Amino acid sequence: MATAANGARRSRLIHLMTIVTVAFLTTTIAVVLTVVILRNNILNVQSGGMQNVADSSTTMPAGGRPTLESLSTTAPSTSSSDESGGIDYNQVLRNYCEEADSNYSYTLLPEYTLQGLAKNVTTFVLNMTSQAWSHPDAVGERHIWWHYLAITIPNDIVYEDAALVFITDGVNTDSPPDPSSDTDILSAIQLAEGLGMVVATLFQVPNQPIRFTSDSSGRDRVEDAIIAYTMREFYTKAPDQPRLLLQVPMTKSVVRAMDTVSSFASSKINRFYLTGLSKRGWAAWLTAAVDDRVVGVMPQVFDLLSIKENMRHYYRSLQGWTFALADYYRENLTANLDEPLLELAVEVIDPIEYKDELLMPKYIILSGNDEFFLPDNTHYFLNELKGVTFVRFHPNVGHNNAQRRTFILQEIQGFVTNVEENWSFPEISWSRSSNETHGEINMETDQTPLKVTAYKALTTNNEGRRDFRLHVLSVQRPVPSFVMYEEINVTQSNNMFVAVTETPDSGWACFFIEAEYEAAKGRVLRVTSEVNIIPDIFPFESCMGQDCHGTLV
Known part of the structure; x- marks a missing residue:
């Protein structure tokens, strides 16, 4: 925010x-x-x-x-x-x-x-x-x-x-x-x-x-x-x-x-x-x-749907709260995740509560290194959304996505024009899997993309956090984390695309597939899979009650 x-x-x-x-x-x-x-x-x-x-x-x-x-x-x-x-x-x-x-x-x-x-x-x-x-x-x-x-x-x-x-x-x-x-x-x-x-x-x-x-x-x-x-x-x-x-x-x-x-x-x-x-x-x-x-x-850069589930997932990933949530932390809201009144607030302000009304085409534009939101937030709500829904992760950019504005404006035009021209959107599905040695994303599409790329980032912190933010808190001020995405290989068989990443010896790897499609009137539409984070484990236990107050990181 x-x-x-x-x-x-x-x-x-x-x-x-x-x-x-x-x-x-x-x-x-x-x-x-x-x-x-x-x-x-x-x-x-x-x-x-x-x-x-x-x-x-x-x-x-x-x-x-x-x-x-x-x-x-x-x-x-x-x-x-x-x-x-x-x-x-x-x-x-x-x-x-x-x-x-x-x-x-x-x-x-x-x-x-x-x-x-x-x-x-x-x-x-x-x-x-x-x-x-x-x-x-x-x-x-x-x-x-x-x-x-x-x-x-x-x-x-x-x-x-x-x-x-x-x-x-x-x-x-x-x-x-x-x-x-x-x-x-x-x-x-x-x-x-x-x-x-x-x-x-x-x-x-x-x-x-x-x-x-x-x-x-x-x-x-x-x-x-x-x-x-x-x-x-x-x-x-x-x-x-x-x-x-x-x-x-x-x-x-x-x-x-x-x-x-x-x-x-x-x-x-x-x-x-x-x-x-x-x-x-x-x-x-x-x-x-x-x-x-x-x-x-x-x-x-807003995917805090299923608010309660995602807030607990923050704590399990960071054993605390990103510094970007400092205003909520200061009001002691992080210690109120079990507050019954949170349920009432959620009914008003959580978009997932309106999933039966959110039936229009949706294009969710996210940052792979967001300081506010974790890249796997979508795991807690995306499958509940109905109708045409796309995710678009941008690599190597934080909550301020201004440096990607050119791409974003281009892609918004592609998305809107597709809707206006009743253009056939690609049907895309993917699966995430992992074992002790590697993780995979298998993405299948009914239209042949113009281009397919995959990106991978590794955690860099020594505190054991599952953390891909562009900036982290150090001595009470944000500093660069040096978490960067790099391109990785994608294999193709017809319209099935597979990205594979080895499980790192320490820390975590986060990766996703990006596909570029022709849109109406010669425009382009870029969409991505959700991220896969491996190993598929959290470093910290969930919190309860006042223990959730935590600390800023």
Whole structure:
């Protein structure tokens, strides 16, 4: 779960309001009229018009941040009850996302409209208020969630009823993003041009920083520190308030982004693809589970499904917790794996709880050296998922997968185009096996791949951990582990591919097979098997109760 430092690529300055002169007002009106005419010309040609249902119901200063005077202080209810008065935790998320909220609105920031960087697209920047969450007495001004939303519209739209939403981070002191330089918007421009589809970039998921009035530390919390705090509060004080869990408003912010895309870009858009990294990938999973408009989901670097089973598997692998989970460790959540209330939280926030709803095509993008998640996490949930489901491991990259972005954008285009063109996806199956001398992966496919490769990495630590992270904790700071994947031989017999790795004399080996296929319209799709880790044993016993508190490694 990437830290808020990832949002440092954008300025932290808030635009100050200046005295409005007649000349400035005249210029502003001219800019607004120009942008509106430009947008209408683009959309009327391509999709027969555009509907805008909430253009300026919230007062915005120049920087786009809602003024406190314009925000409703009416708090939403904090639970979802059935007719008997009990809480149906499995319906909390859907009910909250479907619940109307008078705070929802959006406003175009015309001075940030960009046309010309990529001649075939126009990018509009909006300020969107997604919801009122929690109560102002609990979180202050952060009970109203607002976001920058950049909507990139290609001139040549191929799929007029579909759009892609890229969920990303940011803090609520950011200036509006500059489409000419923001990395995430530049990726969206590339996707919009390549796919011929509207692509939106949703920022500030979650809204942050948040200072909870009940938080004795007085911290301005960001990212995982917010999630960990809301989970602890749910366990210890508010099990009847599942909407307190941060994943709930994060999910609704994505739902509202989809609403805004349909309203602002074209009312014809009623099908969506979602992608996001880390906790934004978590939000993509959960939104796909509760919103029927999602037709494809591509979560990146988030595979903590079957949360309880996977957390126990962490401990058996590391005899502790990766340093990346420090915020959860500090809130003592690792000592609560046997807490009955965890079951209630799981019903709300664990994507595997929605496996019967997650039937759309799924492309799970993972890192072989992730500092947050272990490479064999998929062993605890993948077989339970239904429908078209692919895994794509990237070798030699950690939780921050930016260095693989070129490949990822290329593969997302292949996956989305396959779905849109009703292209036949390859049917792939594999088996993992091992004995005292070696391990194998046997992968069979009904389509002949363009290319097949296998990768292997060996553990390098001396502490006996089953550990393939790119960085590990040493003297209270992360340092490189020097765990690297290298290519290994793959044998082929027709469309059966076999990778074999010798059992190491000490430590563990992790390996997987990668296959590249032709996709629709000459694109490519790369998929992998799950990893096989040998020897197939864990170095440590499972933990129980307070013993699970452990240590950071």
